[in-house]
Amino acid sequence: MDGMDWTASAMRAARAQLDIATHNLANASTDGYRKSAAAVALTERGLTVAARATHEQGAVRTTGRAFDLALLGEGAFHVGELTTRSGAFTRDRDGWIVDDRGRRLHGEHGALRVPEHARIDADGMIRDGGRVVDRIPLPPGTHLLAGALETSTVNPIGETLAILTAQRAFETAQKTLLAIDATRDKAANDVVRVR
């Protein structure tokens, strides 16, 4: 790795940081979204950036819809084979609990199908009157809040700063690259000029 490779890796890293920050910003209104953090590392291949998941709890807002679910603590909802922290669910006409894309929420015994006036308790138990219908599996220490959604953990100010920082880092690397190029230009064309 020479100076040019190093600066090129710095430019790639700045671009990746911009990608992460803009993705975060775009999801400032995505319920259940947890922001990605840019993990920058110095390796023998130069600067590398990886998106790392964060585990900060998002603020909770009440929605007034019975099947909106907010997770307080770790864990995720299982919709089919996927997991998500977005808890915007409704009960469809056949009683399945579905998200806005129509994917079914799974409980301990597979896809959840509940009666109309079912209630979801903080421990994940789904009750119809006194009878337990099923349970939404939760890790220890996690609670559910029905009628509410966890908001995005993205902080627009922080992400705007990250965008500015990435832009300036990119600019600095470009200047450095130009300086290296100018030095090489001198070496190639001026130093050994034969008159």
Added chain:
Amino acid sequence: MNRAMYAAASGMAAQQTQLEIVADNLANADVAGFKSAAATFADVRAGSIGLGTTGVGKHAVFAQGKLVRSGGAFDVAIDGPGFFVVERRGARAYTRNGEFARDADGKLRNSAGWALSGVRIPADALAARVERDGRVVIDTPAVKNRAIAHLKLASFASPEALRPLGATLFAATDASGRAHLFAPGGRDGPAIAFGMLERSNVSVIEAMMQILGAQRAYEANAKGVQAADEMLRIANNLHRG
């Protein structure tokens, strides 16, 4: 940089959608029986670094609005879940707006001309009222407290899937299921409140906060587009002719 640019642009589009919905909520904040709407977004992922956001749906929020005493002679409100069934020219719709007026042929119609299904006030009625269990009772010169109709409410297996027709009217869809008609006034069920109107469930303060938040987030996303553009410009300047 293109990836960042598209991600930021998707964020701008999302905030635009958010603003449109909140503006619509605010515009209808004083409409009786109006139900606020909310949008849902999801992040788009491909590999470890994401590609922005996408809207996945808009749905009505059927939370109860406050019941307020009104001046209207035939105003009714539902205390609890359910919808009034209204008809116009053979079409049927469902609403929680109970602002009705008596027309020439005794039908109770709202301002858009939709009539409350199954109710006709006779011409000789001096006064009419609706009991909490939905019985429509009139006083005539001859008889007092004569029940002439029984108001039924509609419920749906999945009310969120109803199709909005204008501000406060909804139509049944395949996804919502068929209307299930029931009599109000049961022990735990919804009841009719006569002489009252249900206000919209829009919280003006919350809507204002959402507008401010959406505006700022829109600006921040626009900054993202600018930064991506600026970095492309810088990259283009790497080569000094």
